[in-house]
Amino acid sequence: MWIVFTNARKRKARLVMTVAGIAIGVATLFALLASSAGIQRGLEREIGGLGAHILLLPVGCPYTLTLALMQGADTLDYIPQDRLTDVRAAHNVRLAVPVVVGRVRVDDEMTPIYGTTDEILQLKRWGIAHLDGAVVGSDVASRLGLTAGSRITLSFYAQHEVDVIRILPRTGGRDDTFVFVPLEVAQNVLALTDELSAVLVQTENVERVAQTRQTLGRLANLQAVPPSEVFDMLVGLFGSMASTLMLITGVAIVVGVLTTMNTMTMAVYERKAEIGLLRAVGATRGDVFRLFVVESLWVSLVAGVLGVGVGYVVTQLLPRTTGFGLAAAPHFSPSYIGICLLVAAGVGTVAAVYPALMAARMEPIKALRAL
Amino acid sequence: MELRRWTRAIRSVAAVLAAVVIGYLGRGGQADEFLLPDAEGRWSVPSVLVVGRVPANQGTVEIRGAGVLSFDPAGVRTLRPDLFAEGHFSVFDVLVVLAELGHLDLEYAWDEASATHGIVSLNGLSGWWYDARYEGGQFERTVVRMDHYPVKDGMSIRVYLEQPDRLAAIRRSFREEVERRNANGGRVILPEVTLHGPRWTLVAYDVIVEPTGTRSDVLRPEVVTVLDVLLALGRDGVLSSLKLVWHDRLDDADHVDSFMVHALQGGGYETSATKGCMFAHQAGSRGLEGFIVPHSHESSHVHLSADLHALVSPEYVRWTWLCP
Numbered sequence: 001m002w003i004v005f006t007n008a009r010k011r012k013a014r015l016v017m018t019v020a021g022i023a024i025g026v027a028t029l030f031a032l033l034a035s036s037a038g039i040q041r042g043l044e045r046e047i048g049g050l051g052a053h054i055l056l057l058p059v060g061c062p063y064t065l066t067l068a069l070m071q072g073a074d075t076l077d078y079i080p081q082d083r084l085t086d087v088r089a090a091h092n093v094r095l096a097v098p099v100v101v102g103r104v105r106v107d108d109e110m111t112p113i114y115g116t117t118d119e120i121l122q123l124k125r126w127g128i129a130h131l132d133g134a135v136v137g138s139d140v141a142s143r144l145g146l147t148a149g150s151r152i153t154l155s156f157y158a159q160h161e162v163d164v165i166r167i168l169p170r171t172g173g174r175d176d177t178f179v180f181v182p183l184e185v186a187q188n189v190l191a192l193t194d195e196l197s198a199v200l201v202q203t204e205n206v207e208r209v210a211q212t213r214q215t216l217g218r219l220a221n222l223q224a225v226p227p228s229e230v231f232d233m234l235v236g237l238f239g240s241m242a243s244t245l246m247l248i249t250g251v252a253i254v255v256g257v258l259t260t261m262n263t264m265t266m267a268v269y270e271r272k273a274e275i276g277l278l279r280a281v282g283a284t285r286g287d288v289f290r291l292f293v294v295e296s297l298w299v300s301l302v303a304g305v306l307g308v309g310v311g312y313v314v315t316q317l318l319p320r321t322t323g324f325g326l327a328a329a330p331h332f333s334p335s336y337i338g339i340c341l342l343v344a345a346g347v348g349t350v351a352a353v354y355p356a357l358m359a360a361r362m363e364p365i366k367a368l369r370a371l
Numbered sequence: 372m373e374l375r376r377w378t379r380a381i382r383s384v385a386a387v388l389a390a391v392v393i394g395y396l397g398r399g400g401q402a403d404e405f406l407l408p409d410a411e412g413r414w415s416v417p418s419v420l421v422v423g424r425v426p427a428n429q430g431t432v433e434i435r436g437a438g439v440l441s442f443d444p445a446g447v448r449t450l451r452p453d454l455f456a457e458g459h460f461s462v463f464d465v466l467v468v469l470a471e472l473g474h475l476d477l478e479y480a481w482d483e484a485s486a487t488h489g490i491v492s493l494n495g496l497s498g499w500w501y502d503a504r505y506e507g508g509q510f511e512r513t514v515v516r517m518d519h520y521p522v523k524d525g526m527s528i529r530v531y532l533e534q535p536d537r538l539a540a541i542r543r544s545f546r547e548e549v550e551r552r553n554a555n556g557g558r559v560i561l562p563e564v565t566l567h568g569p570r571w572t573l574v575a576y577d578v579i580v581e582p583t584g585t586r587s588d589v590l591r592p593e594v595v596t597v598l599d600v601l602l603a604l605g606r607d608g609v610l611s612s613l614k615l616v617w618h619d620r621l622d623d624a625d626h627v628d629s630f631m632v633h634a635l636q637g638g639g640y641e642t643s644a645t646k647g648c649m650f651a652h653q654a655g656s657r658g659l660e661g662f663i664v665p666h667s668h669e670s671s672h673v674h675l676s677a678d679l680h681a682l683v684s685p686e687y688v689r690w691t692w693l694c695p
Contacts, residue, residue, distance in 0.1 A: 060509070073534075074531075074534075076502065076510065076529075076531065077510070103534055110534065110535060110536075156532060157435065157436040157496065157532060158436075191435050191436030
């Protein structure tokens with residue numbers, strides 16, 4: 001071990017470059033793992049947070065419409081409100097929550113609003129009995145300086161004043177960015193009389209969701225979509241992007257292996273005399289082999305630790321979004337540190353095998369000629 | 372004997388009818404397809420051979436917050452006689468006529484910097500934009516100037532308050548187009564034209580586009596259209612052949628009355644229409660990218676056909692091979 005550290009101290013520049021080569025690959029891997037997990041969790045939270053077994057959407061692209069619903073963007077296509085009676089009458093429908101979304105001026109700042117009825121309180125735990133005022137997400141509240149009891153003005157097609165009855169605790173999701181108001185207030189401000197952006201449906205029997213979806217899908221001017229389908233599609237879209245990123249990470253790791261291998265091979269040539277001396281004083285081929293492998297392993301592990309640190313910092317600097325306009329904080333797990341250190345150790349071991357074999361096979365006499 | 376004479380007479384009449392039908396269909400077939408360049412090596416379509424239907428039926432416009440209003444095409448006169456041929460008009464012209472009839476409270480103005488008419492206020496509100504679709508199509512987030520979008524029978528138009536940031540980006544892109552055209556001495560020079568084939572991509576830079584008057588039945592002959600971009604690529608030698616097919620209708624969509632690109636050849640690549648696939652275009656500005664859904668389309672899309680899409684001077688035109 002002493003020989004390893006002595007050599008590292010002697011050749012600082014080379015050590016730094018080797019460590020940097022491996023650390024970049026490991027940092028990329030760590031950032032990718034943390035971001036991917038964060039995005040997947042973000043999508044899960046947002047889509048799961050809708051609280052519906054079935055989403056009823058206007059006719060159009062279901063994925064675009066679901067994203068619009070989650071982002072609070074006006075869908076521009078709507079479900080006639082009178083369909084709600086048919087939906088509620090359908091077999092296995094426990095709850096049908098009408099929703100209207102859009103962006104309006106809230107105290108002169110464009111903000112997404114979410115108009116709905118008291119039925120939403122069966123899906124969200126807001127600690128109120130009736131939605132008879134505005135329930136404000138934490139981000140909006142801090143941006144506009146609102147507290148419970150404030151009065152806000154919503155304006156777009158029409159103007160409406162409403163009292164803030166509750167400020168929601170921070171969730172880290174889209175709810176933080178919404179102002180939830182009674183359905184008729186949102187319909188008035190968005191000029192959507194008797195029209196809905198979506199209906200959130202909960203079923204009595206979850207196992208019969210497929211049949212209920214079929215029944216609801218037959219109603220005119222709407223489509224029935226399970227949120228899980230949208231989730232799978234969005235995760236699939238992200239998955240294809242993540243595969244490309246993983247490929248780039250793989251290339252970075254292979255480059256790390258080659259850089260380390262090159263450095264170790266150079267080290268073998270430079271340290272012929274040292275190898276000769278070691279063999280002359282009784283070191284076996286196995287001792288020499290282990291020396292180079294252990295040296296490479298240490299360098300790689302140091303690079304691995306550094307890479308995890310850099311990866312953590314990089315992840316903090318990346319945009320906190322799923323890429324679909326939805327919030328997603330990176331997710332860190334101790335297992336990612338383990339994976340990254342294992343990869344670094346693997347890089348070190350693989351990269352050391354050839355130079356270590358070369359060193360071990362070196363004839364002591366030839367090696368001593370280098371003195 | 373009598374029976375034989377009758378049989379012969381019926382056969383003669385049938386033969387004459389068949390000849391007339393075949394002749395008619397044959398004439399139609401020749402008029403429907405154009406392979407460019409023509410026998411004389413010209414990259415242009417004789418405009419007299421195609422005529423789109425003039426809007427004649429009552430149409431409707433949905434004004435968000437005000438309801439659905441009807442208009443009679445016979446009563447509409449265009450504010451853009453520099454763009455439209457006799458009898459044709461734009462979405463914006465419809466709003467103007469509805470205002471003249473007292474159905475809307477519309478204040479509008481010509482903006483020289485954007486080369487278009489804009490709504491200053493409608494029913495006391497500002498920030499309006501529109502979506503349009505032809506019969507059988509779907510609404511798209513268009514960024515075509517409202518006074519450029521030709522009205523056809525069976526068309527749906529909806530006018531709504533647009534998000535301020537997207538509207539600002541649309542206006543900015545219009546101003547940039549005018550600045551680009553002025554910087555080029557009034558000529559339409561496209562910084563980038565991209566053709567995305569099924570498995571190939573061709574890119575041309577700084578393409579000078581001249582009007583060909585292909586659709587002088589709807590637009591003035593001096594108006595440059597997106598179709599002219601392909602014809603310019605042909606003249607420049609980027610394309611070696613181009614097949615245009617006239618469609619009265621397309622699947623469910625009626626009153627299409629436009630040319631569609633069914634095949635093209637150039638840069639060593641060749642692609643022909645199969646199973647409903649064909650080339651569709653987009654023209655726009657990169658400044659319009661990145662808006663949240665459902666406003667994700669950064670430019671115009673498929674429904675406004677290339678031969679009726681008048682250009683000012685966009686940043687790019689893209690043609691993409693689309694399959695159903």
